[in-house]
Structure formats: structure tokens, C-alpha cells
Amino acid sequence: MSTAVDSASSTPAAPVNPRNRVIIASLVGTTIEFYDFYGYAVAAVLVFPFLFFPQGDPTVALLSSFAVFGAAMVARPIGAAFYGHLGDRIGRKATLIASLLTMGIATFLIGCLPTFNEIGWFATLLLVVLRLAQGFALGGEWSGAALVATENAPKGKRAWYGAWPQLGAPLGFIIANGLFLIINAALPGENGQPSEAFLSWGWRLPFLLSAVMVIVGLWVRFRLVEAEAFTKASKEKRLVKVPLGEVFRSHWKQIILGIFYMLATYGIFYTVSTWGLTYGTKPAPAGLGDGAEGGAYGFVHFELLLIATCVLFGITTLISGPLADKVGRRKFLIWVTIAIIVFGMVFQPLWSGGIVGTTLWLAIGFTLMGLTFGPQAALLPELFPTNVRYTGSGIAYNISSILGAAITPFVATALVAATAGQSWLVGLYLAGLGVLTLIALFLGTETKDVDIEH
Known part of the structure; x- marks a missing residue:
């Protein structure tokens, strides 16, 4: 009898991920991925209109740069389907490693690109291809990181655990913007605008340095073990051969809800960050108040405001x-x-209220962004069962990126141009996205008590 007891007690328990490992692996990975993604967003405003598009009308060049920026959002649902298939078939760990490696390679290569003046439109084409690769990778990153956090969370703490991979977005944003700021300070231009050295080679450094961060992220993720929810589904033969087909056949309502749940989140972030950086730094934008250069804030000034207020994004997340x-x-x-x-x-x-109004605009925007973004890492995965959770949450999250993120800077820029520099239509557009999200939330149901291992 004692032998039986000893034998039972010596049976090794299934490996689990310690809490700190779960938090670090999900946070580090998303921080790197968002750093790479936002690094492009900064360059799309400051550098790429000059280096990868023929010069002429500056608004057209800026819109072209934003169009390439938005192209990555179109690639994200494709990446979500591809990596979602892998994540729901072979597991979360290997898929997350693959998505991080894809992002790292694409970002490093952007830093190596020749410019339009050197090889013409082929440079623009290469930029588009690598930006698509970034979007493809991020399409698989978010849902995997969210699942690593939430599928390993204790009961009643899924949103708390899910907030940690979400923290990667503000951290990646702060690191990317901060690094561009440091490089700009080391290579100062006139009137707060980027210098010739910055436009020549300085902008490449943040893209090249991402390689170091990716190596660290890969090391952390290799130490993970598979989540119990996926392991259990595999043992019980609940995995499906084609997760994409299954999720659209049986869970299409949840996909639609998830898309609209994220709409306001995407809209407010890319309005405040990408569009805000554009019109906070260009010469003499209408309604910016008392900054330098006829109303515009210099790059350094506005970047400092962005970084300082983005801290609120992290805290509220x-x-x-x-x-x-x-x-x-x-x-x-x-x-x-x-x-x-x-x-x-x-x-x-707020936008036209000078330095006080602009700072308040940024602070409120980033605060609301953190509050709306944080719970999404728990909410979207909770809409789907384990066997299609990677695919379903990723598809919803990334289709929403097209509607809420890809076109927002483009539409906002066009609205300002069409109204002789007025920004009230941009605010109205953002409010409209919020109304659509609010309708979806009223139509949906609460998910905090669902069984994550189902």
C-alpha cells in the first residue's frame, strides 16, 4: 500500500509556466513587436515622405507614406489566419517564436533599404513588401501573447494577466519614439526639424538595433511550456484541421463583435499618436496654438509631449x-x-488650446487608450473556444486594425486638408468609431466567467 502511495506521489506533475515567466514572455515579445511596428509609424511621418516618394506636393507624399503604413494593417488579418492556424494546430509557443522572428527580420531589413533617389520606385516597392511582412508578423503576435497570458491566468484574474502583454504597446511606443528622439538630439537639425544626417542615416539605427531586442525575446519565449488549455484540448482530440473554416462557420457572430469591440481602441490610438505626431510637427498646422514655426511644435518638443503622456497609457493599461x-x-x-x-x-x-490644450489632449487620449486597450486581451480570447481561440481572436483583432487603424491617419489627414486645416471633423470621425463600438458592446454579453479551458 505504501508503495502505491509512494508511486503516486512521485508521478511528475505536468509542467506549468511560473507567473513571472508568463508575464515576462508575453510582455517582452509584444514590446519588441510594437517597438518595430511603431518605429515605422514615426519614420512614416518624419522620414519616409522625403526618402521613398517623389517630391512635389508634401500632402500627397505624406498620404502616400500613410498608405504604406496602412498596408501593414491589411496584412495583419492574413498573418492572423496563418499564425492562428499554426497556433490552434501545433501550439502557442512555437507560433509566437515564428511571428517574432518574422517581425525582427523585416524590421532589420527596413533599416538597410536604399532610397528613392538611389533606385527609384523599386525602393518604394521594397518598403511596401517589408511593411507588409511587419503587419503579417504582428497579425500573429498579439493573439498568441494574449493567450499565453490568459490561458495561464488564475481564475478571476484573466484581465489582470492579459493587461501585461497589452503593456507592450505603450512600452514599445515609448522606446521607439525615445530612440528616435535621442538620435535626433545627437544629430540636431534647425528649428526642431530632422537634420540631413538624420535623414541620411540616423533614421536607420532604430530599425537595425531591433535585432538585439529580438534575440532577447526569442530566448525568453523558448523557455515557455505549452498552456494547459491547449494541451488539454489536444489530448481530448478537440483540435480541428482547419481552424479558419471552423471559426467562420461556427463563431462568425463573435468575430463581428470582436471587430467592433476594438474599433474605438484603434481609432483613438492612431489619431493621438500617428496623426497627432504629423500635425504636431509639420510647419504651421492650423489650430495648434502657440508653438514654434507659425503654430507647429518642433519634433523634439512634440516627441517629449508624446512620450511623457504615453506613460499614462501604460499606467491605465x-x-x-x-x-x-x-x-x-x-x-x-x-x-x-x-x-x-x-x-x-x-x-x-483641446487641440487648438496651445501648449496646455495640446498636452491635455494627449494626456486624455492616452489615458482613454489604456483603459480601453487593457481588457481586450481577455475579452477577445474569451469569445472563442480553445480549438479556434488563436485564430478567432487574431482575426477579429486584426480585421479591426484595417477599419480602425489603417485608414484613420489617412482619413484624418484628408479631412484636415479638405477643411483648410480644421480638426473638428477628425474628432467627429473618432466619435463615430466610438458609437459603433458602443453598439457592439450593448449587443454582446459578459465573458469574464467563461471557462477558458473549454
Whole structure:
């Protein structure tokens, strides 16, 4: 009898991921991926209109740069389908390693590209291809990182664990913008604008340095073990051969809800960050108040404002997790989305209020971004069962990126150009995205108590 007891007690337990390993692996990976992705966003405003598009009308060059920026969003759902298939068939760990490696290679190669003046339109084509590769990789990254966090979370703490991979977005944004700022300071131009040295080779450094970060991220992810939810589904023969077909056949309503859940989140972030950087630094934009150069803030000035206020994005991302666990994802996000709609309605007075108004505009925007972004890493995976969770959450998240992120800087730029520099239509556009998200939240149901291992 004692032998049986000893034998049972000596049976090794299934390997589990320690809490710190889960948090670090999900956070480090998304930080690197978003650093790479946002590095392009900064360059799309400051560098690429000059280096990869023929010079003429500066607005056309900027719109062209934003179009390439948005092309990555189109590639994201394709990446979500590809990596989702792998993640739901062979596991989360190997898929996350593959997506990070793809992003790292594409980002490094952007830093090696020749410019339009050197090889003409072929340079632009190469930029588009590598930007598509970035979007393809990010399409598989987010849902995998969210699943690593939420599928390993204790009961009642999924939104808290899910907030950690979400923290990678503000951290990646701060690191990317901060590095561009440091390089610009080392290679100063006139009137706060980028110098010839910055435009010649300085902009390449953030892309090339990403290789070091990717190596660190790969090392961390190789130490993970597979989540119990996926292992259990595999043992019980619940995995499906074609997750993409299954999710669209049996869970299409959840996909639609997930797309619209994320719409306001994408809209507010790419309005505040990418579009805000554009019109905060270009010469004499209408309505920017008392900055230098006829109303524009210099690159350094506005970047400092962005980085300082983006800290609020990180703080509120973490705060949102425990709040969403306590009151529920749906109820919490309804109130945050209402606040985003109000923010859109007061867009113009804040944006045109000089340094105080612009700082407040950025602070409120990033605060709301953190509050709406944090719970999504728990909410979207909870819409789907384990055997299609990687695919379903990734498809919803990344299709929404087309509607809420890809076209937002483009539309906002066009609206300002069409109204002789007025920004109130941009705020109205953002409020409209918020209304669509609010409708979806009212149509959806609460998910915080669903069985994540189903």
C-alpha cells in the first residue's frame, strides 16, 4: 500500500509556466513587436515622405507614406489566419517564436533599404513588401501573447494577466519614439526639424538595433511550456484541421463583435499618436496654438509631449485589468467608450488650446487608450473556444486594425486638408468609431466567467 502511495506521489506533475515567466514572455515579445511596428509609424511621418516618394506636393507624399503604413494593417488579418492556424494546430509557443522572428527580420531589413533617389520606385516597392511582412508578423503576435497570458491566468484574474502583454504597446511606443528622439538630439537639425544626417542615416539605427531586442525575446519565449488549455484540448482530440473554416462557420457572430469591440481602441490610438505626431510637427498646422514655426511644435518638443503622456497609457493599461476583472469587461468598456465619444466631441477646443490644450489632449487620449486597450486581451480570447481561440481572436483583432487603424491617419489627414486645416471633423470621425463600438458592446454579453479551458 505504501508503495502505491509512494508511486503516486512521485508521478511528475505536468509542467506549468511560473507567473513571472508568463508575464515576462508575453510582455517582452509584444514590446519588441510594437517597438518595430511603431518605429515605422514615426519614420512614416518624419522620414519616409522625403526618402521613398517623389517630391512635389508634401500632402500627397505624406498620404502616400500613410498608405504604406496602412498596408501593414491589411496584412495583419492574413498573418492572423496563418499564425492562428499554426497556433490552434501545433501550439502557442512555437507560433509566437515564428511571428517574432518574422517581425525582427523585416524590421532589420527596413533599416538597410536604399532610397528613392538611389533606385527609384523599386525602393518604394521594397518598403511596401517589408511593411507588409511587419503587419503579417504582428497579425500573429498579439493573439498568441494574449493567450499565453490568459490561458495561464488564475481564475478571476484573466484581465489582470492579459493587461501585461497589452503593456507592450505603450512600452514599445515609448522606446521607439525615445530612440528616435535621442538620435535626433545627437544629430540636431534647425528649428526642431530632422537634420540631413538624420535623414541620411540616423533614421536607420532604430530599425537595425531591433535585432538585439529580438534575440532577447526569442530566448525568453523558448523557455515557455505549452498552456494547459491547449494541451488539454489536444489530448481530448478537440483540435480541428482547419481552424479558419471552423471559426467562420461556427463563431462568425463573435468575430463581428470582436471587430467592433476594438474599433474605438484603434481609432483613438492612431489619431493621438500617428496623426497627432504629423500635425504636431509639420510647419504651421492650423489650430495648434502657440508653438514654434507659425503654430507647429518642433519634433523634439512634440516627441517629449508624446512620450511623457504615453506613460499614462501604460499606467491605465495595468489599472484596467483588475477593474475589468471586478466589474466585468463589458460594463467597464461601455463607460470607457462613452468617454472616448465625448473626447471626440471636444477634440477641436483641446487641440487648438496651445501648449496646455495640446498636452491635455494627449494626456486624455492616452489615458482613454489604456483603459480601453487593457481588457481586450481577455475579452477577445474569451469569445472563442480553445480549438479556434488563436485564430478567432487574431482575426477579429486584426480585421479591426484595417477599419480602425489603417485608414484613420489617412482619413484624418484628408479631412484636415479638405477643411483648410480644421480638426473638428477628425474628432467627429473618432466619435463615430466610438458609437459603433458602443453598439457592439450593448449587443454582446459578459465573458469574464467563461471557462477558458473549454
